[in-house]
Amino acid sequence: MSKIDPTLFSAHAQALEKEYRSCPQCGGELAVRHGKHGAFLGCSSYPACDYIRPLSVQGVTIEKILTGSACPDCGHELAIKKGRYGLFIGCSSYPLCQHVEHAAQPQDETVGCPACQKGVLVARTSRQGKQFYACDRYPACKYILNDKPVAHTCPRCGWPVLIERHGKEGKRFVCPQKLCQYETDL
Numbered sequence: 001m002s003k004i005d006p007t008l009f010s011a012h013a014q015a016l017e018k019e020y021r022s023c024p025q026c027g028g029e030l031a032v033r034h035g036k037h038g039a040f041l042g043c044s045s046y047p048a049c050d051y052i053r054p055l056s057v058q059g060v061t062i063e064k065i066l067t068g069s070a071c072p073d074c075g076h077e078l079a080i081k082k083g084r085y086g087l088f089i090g091c092s093s094y095p096l097c098q099h100v101e102h103a104a105q106p107q108d109e110t111v112g113c114p115a116c117q118k119g120v121l122v123a124r125t126s127r128q129g130k131q132f133y134a135c136d137r138y139p140a141c142k143y144i145l146n147d148k149p150v151a152h153t154c155p156r157c158g159w160p161v162l163i164e165r166h167g168k169e170g171k172r173f174v175c176p177q178k179l180c181q182y183e184t185d186l
Contacts, residue, residue: 025051065092073099111151114160115143121161145176156182 023030028045033052043049062079066089069078074097081090089101111133113119119137126132133149135141147163150173154162157180162173175182 023049023051025049062092063087071097071099073097109151111149111161113137113141113143116141119143121145121149147174147176149176154180154182156180 021030022028023043023045026043026045026049028043028049030041030051030053031044033040033042038054041053043051061082063082064080066078066080070076071078071091071093074091074093076091076093076097078089078101079092081088091097091099111121113121113135116135116137119135119141121133121143122136124132124134133145133147135143145161145163147165150162150164151160152162152173153160154175154177157175157177159175159177159180161176162182163176165172165174170185173184
């Protein structure tokens with residue numbers, strides 16, 4: 001049986017030391033750390049120094065420039081990009097301009113946000129791929145619903161929105177206020 005050369009395992013660490021020797025903020029030593037999103041480099045003087053840097057480049061890649069299109073914010077061309085959650089359309093001059101086109105989703109009706117009364121509830125997709133409805137004025141308004149909103153006023157409590165739920169009994173409309181517990185088959 002042949003012995004494994006221990007210098008093979010230290011080569012990776014030596015390469016990292018040469019590449020990422022010292023912290024640019026405080027001059028301390030950088031160390032490989034592991035977080036919920038993977039490995040990263042962090043200053044060994046933490047918490048006195050909060051410098052971190054990703055080990056690998058996990059950014060957005062441009063798939064195709066859309067010639068003839070213009071960003072409404074800065075005027076540069078738009079591009080089809082591939083990001084963490086799939087394909088999307090954004091400005092080609094990112095990070096100077098952070099404009100992103102949202103996919104036009106057909107909605108039967110627009111439902112106003114009952115919390116701030118300024119925004120509109122729009123469909124969004126979570127990291128896990130589930131659909132939810134939130135105010136389009138986020139982060140100023142953080143109102144959120146897990147079920148599809150319907151612009152009907154609750155007759156019991158007066159809340160301006162009901163939610164549509166599907167069950168074995170069929171479609172029913174429920175008040176999203178927990179204390180109200182109103183439910184109907186409209």
